[in-house]
Amino acid sequence: xxxxxxxxxxxxxxxxxxxxxxxxxxxxxxxxxxxxxxxxxxxxxxxxxxxxxxxxxxxxxxxxxxxxxxxxxxxxxxxxxxxxxxxxxxxxxxxxxxxxxxxxxxxxxxx
Amino acid sequence: xxxxxxxxxxxxxxxxxxxxxxxxxxxxxxxxxxxxxxxxxxxxxxxxxxxxxxxxxxxxxxxxxxxxxxxxxxxxxxxxxxxxxxxxxxxxxxxxxxxxxxxxxxxxxxxxx
Numbered sequence: 001x002x003x004x005x006x007x008x009x010x011x012x013x014x015x016x017x018x019x020x021x022x023x024x025x026x027x028x029x030x031x032x033x034x035x036x037x038x039x040x041x042x043x044x045x046x047x048x049x050x051x052x053x054x055x056x057x058x059x060x061x062x063x064x065x066x067x068x069x070x071x072x073x074x075x076x077x078x079x080x081x082x083x084x085x086x087x088x089x090x091x092x093x094x095x096x097x098x099x100x101x102x103x104x105x106x107x108x109x110x111x
Numbered sequence: 112x113x114x115x116x117x118x119x120x121x122x123x124x125x126x127x128x129x130x131x132x133x134x135x136x137x138x139x140x141x142x143x144x145x146x147x148x149x150x151x152x153x154x155x156x157x158x159x160x161x162x163x164x165x166x167x168x169x170x171x172x173x174x175x176x177x178x179x180x181x182x183x184x185x186x187x188x189x190x191x192x193x194x195x196x197x198x199x200x201x202x203x204x205x206x207x208x209x210x211x212x213x214x215x216x217x218x219x220x221x222x223x224x
Binding site: 004006008032036041042043044045046049088090092097098099100101102103104 | 142151159166169212214217218
């Protein structure tokens with residue numbers, strides 16, 4: 001079993017839809033959680049960073065962490081075609097020297 | 112552009128050849144990381160530098176791989192006697208002091224024929 005599980009998709013939604021992306025993890029030591037967006041043939045770009053259970057909102061993006069269930073989510077409201085990318089969850093424990101990534105979910109938002 | 116830069120962006124080589132990649136982190140970022148990413152997978156940690164010291168290496172980093180950061184600024188990753196299984200995107204990231212945010216470069220895509 002991988003430490004971080006993420007459904008690779010692909011996920012296709014119409015423009016304006018609410019998108020829900022999820023990851024589960026097995027290591028209860030993980031304390032810090034991130035979501036990255038990666039466009040094709042580009043490096044990952046940090047979207048959200050949180051370290052506590054609960055919700056964190058930034059514009060159209062909401063990150064949700066449930067440490068008791070070892071489950072994290074990223075919600076995208078009013079999705080746009082420019083949101084079409086691969087979304088990677090990532091997490092680490094004491095320091096970020098050994099960050100673990102999910103496999104990424106490929107999202108397409110259709111106009 | 113003051114982001115992390117990597118060179119070259121693409122490299123095609125024949126099996127058995129040596130290749131070297133370069134990463135220039137964001138100015139004053141003291142920590143630097145190398146990752147490998149294969150198609151359909153997330154990045155996998157390879158190694159980490161704090162300033163010029165290589166502090167951690169993954170088991171993925173075989174003896175054919177070596178990384179340096181001689182002056183605590185840019186870093187190089189060398190792969191000797193490349194194998195087809197080395198074909199991947201090699202990503203570099205850097206972090207400023209007192210934060211955990213990693214800023215990634217665009218990556219070097221390696222194809223070993």
